[in-house]
Amino acid sequence: MNGVDGGDELDEVRTAAWTLIDVALPQACLLGVRANLQILAGHAAVVRSASVDEKTEAAEVFRA
Amino acid sequence: MTRNITDALGLAERVREGLDSAESIVATCLSDIAARDPALNCFTAVLADQARADAAAIDARLRAGAPVGPLAGVPFAVKNLFDIEGLTTLAGSKILAGRPAATRDASVVQRLRAAGAILVGALNMDEFAYGFSTENSHYGATRNPHDPTRIAGGSSGGSAAAVSAGFVPIALGSDTNGSIRVPAALCGVFGLKPTYGRLSRAGSFPFVDSLDHVGPFARTVRDLAAAYDAMQGADADDPACSPPDDQPILPTLDTTERGLRIGILGGWFRQGASEEALAAVDRVAAAFGEHAGAAKVVNVDLAGAQAARSAAFCLTGAEGGSLHRRRLSERPLDFDPATRDRLLAGLMLPAGVLVECRRVRRQFQAEARALFETVDLLLAPATPCAAPRIGESIVNIAGRDTPVRANLGLYTQPISFIGLPAISAPVTEVGPLPLGVQLIAPAWREDRLLQAAHWLEQTGVTRAPAPIA
Numbered sequence: 001m002n003g004v005d006g007g008d009e010l011d012e013v014r015t016a017a018w019t020l021i022d023v024a025l026p027q028a029c030l031l032g033v034r035a036n037l038q039i040l041a042g043h044a045a046v047v048r049s050a051s052v053d054e055k056t057e058a059a060e061v062f063r064a
Numbered sequence: 065m066t067r068n069i070t071d072a073l074g075l076a077e078r079v080r081e082g083l084d085s086a087e088s089i090v091a092t093c094l095s096d097i098a099a100r101d102p103a104l105n106c107f108t109a110v111l112a113d114q115a116r117a118d119a120a121a122i123d124a125r126l127r128a129g130a131p132v133g134p135l136a137g138v139p140f141a142v143k144n145l146f147d148i149e150g151l152t153t154l155a156g157s158k159i160l161a162g163r164p165a166a167t168r169d170a171s172v173v174q175r176l177r178a179a180g181a182i183l184v185g186a187l188n189m190d191e192f193a194y195g196f197s198t199e200n201s202h203y204g205a206t207r208n209p210h211d212p213t214r215i216a217g218g219s220s221g222g223s224a225a226a227v228s229a230g231f232v233p234i235a236l237g238s239d240t241n242g243s244i245r246v247p248a249a250l251c252g253v254f255g256l257k258p259t260y261g262r263l264s265r266a267g268s269f270p271f272v273d274s275l276d277h278v279g280p281f282a283r284t285v286r287d288l289a290a291a292y293d294a295m296q297g298a299d300a301d302d303p304a305c306s307p308p309d310d311q312p313i314l315p316t317l318d319t320t321e322r323g324l325r326i327g328i329l330g331g332w333f334r335q336g337a338s339e340e341a342l343a344a345v346d347r348v349a350a351a352f353g354e355h356a357g358a359a360k361v362v363n364v365d366l367a368g369a370q371a372a373r374s375a376a377f378c379l380t381g382a383e384g385g386s387l388h389r390r391r392l393s394e395r396p397l398d399f400d401p402a403t404r405d406r407l408l409a410g411l412m413l414p415a416g417v418l419v420e421c422r423r424v425r426r427q428f429q430a431e432a433r434a435l436f437e438t439v440d441l442l443l444a445p446a447t448p449c450a451a452p453r454i455g456e457s458i459v460n461i462a463g464r465d466t467p468v469r470a471n472l473g474l475y476t477q478p479i480s481f482i483g484l485p486a487i488s489a490p491v492t493e494v495g496p497l498p499l500g501v502q503l504i505a506p507a508w509r510e511d512r513l514l515q516a517a518h519w520l521e522q523t524g525v526t527r528a529p530a531p532i533a
Contacts, residue, residue, distance in 0.1 A: 016412050017408055017412075020389070020392075020393075020408070020411050020412065021389065021392050021393040021396065021408070021411075023392075023393055023396055025396060025408075026397075028401070029396070029401065029404065029405060029408075032401060032402070032404075032405030033405045033408045033409050033412075035405070036381070036405050036406050036408075036409030036410075037409045037412060039377075039409075039470065040377070040378060040381055040409055040410065040413060042374075043374035043375075043377040043378050044374070044378055044413065044417045044420075046370060046371055046374035047371055047374050047375045047378060047417060047420050047421055047424055048417070048420055049371075050368065050370075050371030050374075050375075050424055050427070051371075051420040051423045051424055051427075052423060052427055
């Protein structure tokens with residue numbers, strides 16, 4: 001996810017998209033995907049910072 | 065003529081008493097749709113012949129003295145992601161248009177028809193339910209009946225607009241992140257998103273299985289409750305549909321719990337909202353405060369709402385992308401560009417993020433459960449603003465430029481993320497355009513939700529504005 005902010009971000013998106021769906025996509029689509037990846041990266045960061053410590057959760061699971 | 069078909073239960077009573085015929089009601093409905101829908105674009109298919117035949121069958125049963133259901137002769141229409149026997153299920157897409165026609169109705173459609181309601185058509189939506197505006201690149205934008213230059217909201221925009229315009233008194237939609245509550249608010253009608261697992265989704269095209277709900281729109285809480293009652297019941301065809309009980313609400317609608325504890329959600333639910341949206345919440349809160357049943361109104365918070373909304377955002381992209389992976393690979397250029405780009409981005413999310421999203425969901429569920437130990441109902445805006453103009457990508461809300469597409473579900477997403485039942489109710493006297501508030505109840509307490517909404521409607525604080533001529 002961090003790669004989308006780098007200098008070769010569009011190439012990274014293109015590579016990722018081809019890996020996923022094995023099809024050539026127009027440049028406009030790649031720009032749209034990149035914009036959406038940036039939005040998702042922001043949301044993923046919020047999720048990550050809010051998620052409880054997994055060891056705590058594991059302990060709760062075992063207690064239950 | 066159109067004013068005659070806005071009250072579902074009133075129509076059904078007239079049909080049962082022989083004061084009106086189902087055939088004449090359907091004829092009025094169909095001619096109204098033919099005359100006015102081209103300007104609003106609510107419908108993607110009108111089932112005129114089938115509707116006339118169904119109406120004739122209801123009238124024949126009545127003439128024979130046979131029983132008819134509680135919604136006898138009431139026209140209704142459904143978002144075009146519900147299967148309708150004989151019609152291809154589009155889910156707002158071009159890609160599915162070449163598929164064979166459905167061989168049976170979706171479960172909730174079957175149940176409404178079994179109650180005597182008459183299906184008149186399929187309704188426009190955002191492609192694959194991924195959007196809040198119903199600006200569909202294949203089938204055109206649905207226009208808001210209260211200002212046709214504005215969006216109807218989405219993704220069940222055709223459903224909300226069809227009820228708002230007075231074409232049908234009942235419509236069905238689906239809600240994954242707010243797709244019933246957002247268009248209901250922007251079009252000025254009532255919309256119910258029941259508890260996750262309450263109503264069957266069998267025969268509806270999925271979007272995000274762990275977040276998908278279906279529910280009704282109506283112009284009154286009585287009609288909303290009647291439609292909801294007719295659709296209740298477990299369904300083996302939807303594994304998620306396993307309600308603890310059937311809960312007929314219409315007979316109990318006039319019951320008002322005394323001493324209700326109402327929590328006004330602050331924090332996340334008041335940030336980024338327009339003055340009008342906040343005024344709507346405050347107007348409803350004030351009405352509860354003056355409630356003869358001694359409701360107690362308190363300010364409360366759900367601290368995990370922002371994280372819940374972000375997690376819903378990620379989960380939606382990833383699950384939705386996964387569902388459409390093959391179609392994205394084979395026919396990427398046949399998608400609505402906005403939908404395609406979001407689905408592809410969702411597919412690229414690392415699996416670890418999804419693990420954390422599910423963890424955040426459990427945390428937020430626990431927080432909401434604890435809050436409902438202290439309050440009976442929660443109150444929040446349904447949308448941050450009234451309907452934006454068609455084509456508008458940025459709106460200025462409270463002095464800040466805000467992207468429309470990402471933010472109309474700001475306050476609905478955290479609630480559907482944990483499956484709580486919620487109603488969007490249209491609030492009167494808060495501005496020139498419709499605005500709604502969300503009433504939110506603990507899981508499986510649709511009874512409390514609808515009773516409170518009905519009480520508010522009786523006070524005049526919430527009411528669907530009259531259809532535009």
